[in-house]
Amino acid sequence: xxxxxxxxxxxxxVAVLSSCAAPPPASVQPPATxxxxxxxxxxxxxxxxxxxxxxxxxxxxxxxxxxxLWILNNVYETLTRYTPTGSAEAIEPGLATSxxxxxxxxxWTFHLREGVTFHDGAAFDASAVKQSVExxxxxxxxxxxxxEPISEIETPDPYTVVFKLSQPAPLDAIMASPYSAWITSPLxxxxxxxxxxxxxxxxxxxxxxERYEPGQRLVVQRYEDYWGGWEPGQFDTIIFELLDDSxxxxxxxxxxxxxxxNQLIITPDQMAGLDGVEGLRLDTAPSVxxxxxxxxxxRAPTNDVRVRQALAYSFPYTAVVANAVxxxxxxxxxxxxxxxxxxxxxxxxxxxxxxxxxxxxxxxxYGDGMEITFSYDPPxxxxxxxxxxxLAKIGVTLNLEPADITTRWEPARRSPELAPEAFMLRWxxxxxxxxxxxFNLFHSEEEPLWNMGFYNDPAFDALLEQARLETVTDPxxxxxxxxxxQRMLADDAAAIYALDVPELNIIAGDIQGYVTNPxxxxxxxxxxLRREQ
Amino acid sequence: MDVLRRSGxxxxxxxxxxxxxxxxxxxxGRGRTRRWRRVAGRPALWLSGLxxxxxxxxxxxxxxxxxxxDEGAGxxxxxxxxxxxxxxxxxxxxxxxxxxxxxxxxxxxSSLALxxxxxxxxxxxxxxxxxAAGYAGGWADEAAMRTTDVxxxxxxxxxxxxxxxxxxxxxxSTVLALALVWWPIYALxxxxxxxxxxxxPFIEAARATGVTPLGIMRRHLLPNALTPLLVYATxxxxxxxxxxxxxxxxxxxxxPPAADWGVMIYSGRQYVLxxxxxxxxVPGLAIMLTALAFAVLGDTLRDAGDPRQRG
Numbered sequence: 001x002x003x004x005x006x007x008x009x010x011x012x013x014v015a016v017l018s019s020c021a022a023p024p025p026a027s028v029q030p031p032a033t034x035x036x037x038x039x040x041x042x043x044x045x046x047x048x049x050x051x052x053x054x055x056x057x058x059x060x061x062x063x064x065x066x067x068x069l070w071i072l073n074n075v076y077e078t079l080t081r082y083t084p085t086g087s088a089e090a091i092e093p094g095l096a097t098s099x100x101x102x103x104x105x106x107x108w109t110f111h112l113r114e115g116v117t118f119h120d121g122a123a124f125d126a127s128a129v130k131q132s133v134e135x136x137x138x139x140x141x142x143x144x145x146x147x148e149p150i151s152e153i154e155t156p157d158p159y160t161v162v163f164k165l166s167q168p169a170p171l172d173a174i175m176a177s178p179y180s181a182w183i184t185s186p187l188x189x190x191x192x193x194x195x196x197x198x199x200x201x202x203x204x205x206x207x208x209x210e211r212y213e214p215g216q217r218l219v220v221q222r223y224e225d226y227w228g229g230w231e232p233g234q235f236d237t238i239i240f241e242l243l244d245d246s247x248x249x250x251x252x253x254x255x256x257x258x259x260x261x262n263q264l265i266i267t268p269d270q271m272a273g274l275d276g277v278e279g280l281r282l283d284t285a286p287s288v289x290x291x292x293x294x295x296x297x298x299r300a301p302t303n304d305v306r307v308r309q310a311l312a313y314s315f316p317y318t319a320v321v322a323n324a325v326x327x328x329x330x331x332x333x334x335x336x337x338x339x340x341x342x343x344x345x346x347x348x349x350x351x352x353x354x355x356x357x358x359x360x361x362x363x364x365x366y367g368d369g370m371e372i373t374f375s376y377d378p379p380x381x382x383x384x385x386x387x388x389x390x391l392a393k394i395g396v397t398l399n400l401e402p403a404d405i406t407t408r409w410e411p412a413r414r415s416p417e418l419a420p421e422a423f424m425l426r427w428x429x430x431x432x433x434x435x436x437x438x439f440n441l442f443h444s445e446e447e448p449l450w451n452m453g454f455y456n457d458p459a460f461d462a463l464l465e466q467a468r469l470e471t472v473t474d475p476x477x478x479x480x481x482x483x484x485x486q487r488m489l490a491d492d493a494a495a496i497y498a499l500d501v502p503e504l505n506i507i508a509g510d511i512q513g514y515v516t517n518p519x520x521x522x523x524x525x526x527x528x529l530r531r532e533q
Numbered sequence: 534m535d536v537l538r539r540s541g542x543x544x545x546x547x548x549x550x551x552x553x554x555x556x557x558x559x560x561x562g563r564g565r566t567r568r569w570r571r572v573a574g575r576p577a578l579w580l581s582g583l584x585x586x587x588x589x590x591x592x593x594x595x596x597x598x599x600x601x602x603d604e605g606a607g608x609x610x611x612x613x614x615x616x617x618x619x620x621x622x623x624x625x626x627x628x629x630x631x632x633x634x635x636x637x638x639x640x641x642x643s644s645l646a647l648x649x650x651x652x653x654x655x656x657x658x659x660x661x662x663x664x665a666a667g668y669a670g671g672w673a674d675e676a677a678m679r680t681t682d683v684x685x686x687x688x689x690x691x692x693x694x695x696x697x698x699x700x701x702x703x704x705x706s707t708v709l710a711l712a713l714v715w716w717p718i719y720a721l722x723x724x725x726x727x728x729x730x731x732x733x734p735f736i737e738a739a740r741a742t743g744v745t746p747l748g749i750m751r752r753h754l755l756p757n758a759l760t761p762l763l764v765y766a767t768x769x770x771x772x773x774x775x776x777x778x779x780x781x782x783x784x785x786x787x788x789p790p791a792a793d794w795g796v797m798i799y800s801g802r803q804y805v806l807x808x809x810x811x812x813x814x815v816p817g818l819a820i821m822l823t824a825l826a827f828a829v830l831g832d833t834l835r836d837a838g839d840p841r842q843r844g
Contacts, residue, residue: 247805250803250806251806266803269615269803269807270803273804273806273808319611323614382628385607385790386609386611386629388790389790392790399788400788402784
């Protein structure tokens, strides 16, 4: 008996200690997969990227709304594409070679690229585009709202598509969105999420699925008939390792088993330690992503504007900017971050002011303290604890509920009564337009998609709608309206704008050609990348 | 006739009790002293004892022995983020800039309190069930033993995870869940002792002289089970700390900013590869050394209580 218990104890000790510095479990080490074996002897044309989380919500390109897009960006294509910051034109050709809009912004004509085929053999033409956009509209998921203005799609000839809009909209920008704008094969019009989850796809992009092992990895291989052609040195195979554990990702990076990992998989603090490691480099660039903490408007105590203002005054803005994302973030002005037109040029009115927060709480009848719940992604623990410490000073208990976005999002949006009082989103826009932030996060909805605070203000909705309609016809008026809308949100303390974040990636030192494109945040387009020989 | 039988029985009871003392050795003062002398010189015992005394004292006096009491309780000091061990912070600072020594001492408070609560409540429940089942025998014994079998059929960490998930995380539910997982082993232990003694002549004699069942349990059965109980309980203090740390490591323990060894290892592990080993290493060492010390102490107690053991 003694020896059994001693053994048990010893095993437990080993378990505890090994949790500190365990080698990656066998399942995540690069296996001797067929992909690795089949590839040419030189490993130069295989790249490995990390993708989180291991459980995809939806691989249907019309519905995919989170990390699936890091893969889909290489498998599907859009009619147009945003160019990286600083380019001469904001939008460049994709599957469409040219486009034009009528003066009233109601008719958009796209001329399509010829000689493009889908991976399933279907030909890419005007009717395929029509079917694809109509399918996205029919499904109505993720960013499908962007396509609502499209009332009619005409196909005067096989390579021309004419979109008739019910309201003016910047369709060239919408068609470049990495959310829901992917063109899919007409053969899959009736396929559902299960078909995609089984490892099927139907895109035109440079890579096609080779193998999908749910929870492990998704391997894509070059599509030989890709319309752009292939040059020597481009990657044949990209292995997307599905990782939830930042420590495993860091170990794989240190072992040279990953070429590209972003700040949503490993934390910026880990990146700081990896920057000097041989064979790796830290890549930082401005982005248009931000962290927004929506406050629940449907339940007490956050349905009281004074409580929300108190929470906004209690947030440790400068400490979070200094500590999160390696101090490379910036103070937010509001829901619209720097780098997006229509941002409120004034810094936001809420600064860390615990005295003000305390008196607002007293005014609201919570002078004796209260308890609220905060939902966020686990890597943002330090930010949560900094806020928690501030709130503790004014008698507010902040219950922390860290969980991956894929786990916490669905239940929270379905039930305002059970949803946490504070819900943090690390937001990356579907289109680089103030509308993406203001509409998705604050537009009143029966069942919200991303409006996690259940914000509901008809006057705000109307102002937003007005700004949207002016976008094409009167950009100056649209900008003014969007700024006014941001100030309405500030009056209401609708949310806490934690900070605007840059994009951070750890990239293998020999990978060349990566240029951060804020519109496709964290979605490297592997066709453009090479490995230095 | 009647009187004679009774006096004979009394005589039997006397010798039987003597037998029992020789068997268990728990009650004879001289044997105990000799065996204590045998183990008392072991350095491992002294090291363990001193270490545990230091941990207990540090935990009890945590707010006064560390200059960083507020950080121990959870207040961040982000300017000191991930400071390496130094004179100012002998064990370094964590990812929120808190002094690791203060954090570990505050973590010891909850770890030790939890272990004591779990083990003592398990012992109480286990003793009651074990005594009752062993003494009563029959269907009651059968029912109690099959119940413990059900609990013992699962690895205790697994069962604890299940129970904490059902009860919801936090200190109280962790104590409840672990106590629920832990009592069967004590019930089994006590019941085994009781069954082996139940038919001994001295028990029968006691019964015959009119001692109530409760009295028999208290005066004859329980003292004989005391030594193995003490041994188990001591070793289990360490085992409970380990399992509790495992529970909080996977997110079922107390929530920040409360200091907890398992949570500290979890949040510190992402800094280990980057070189800040102390954030996860210090609480890991604290768990290891505490569990080890309890195991050594328990083993020594066992040796001291076992007359067959020859030092």
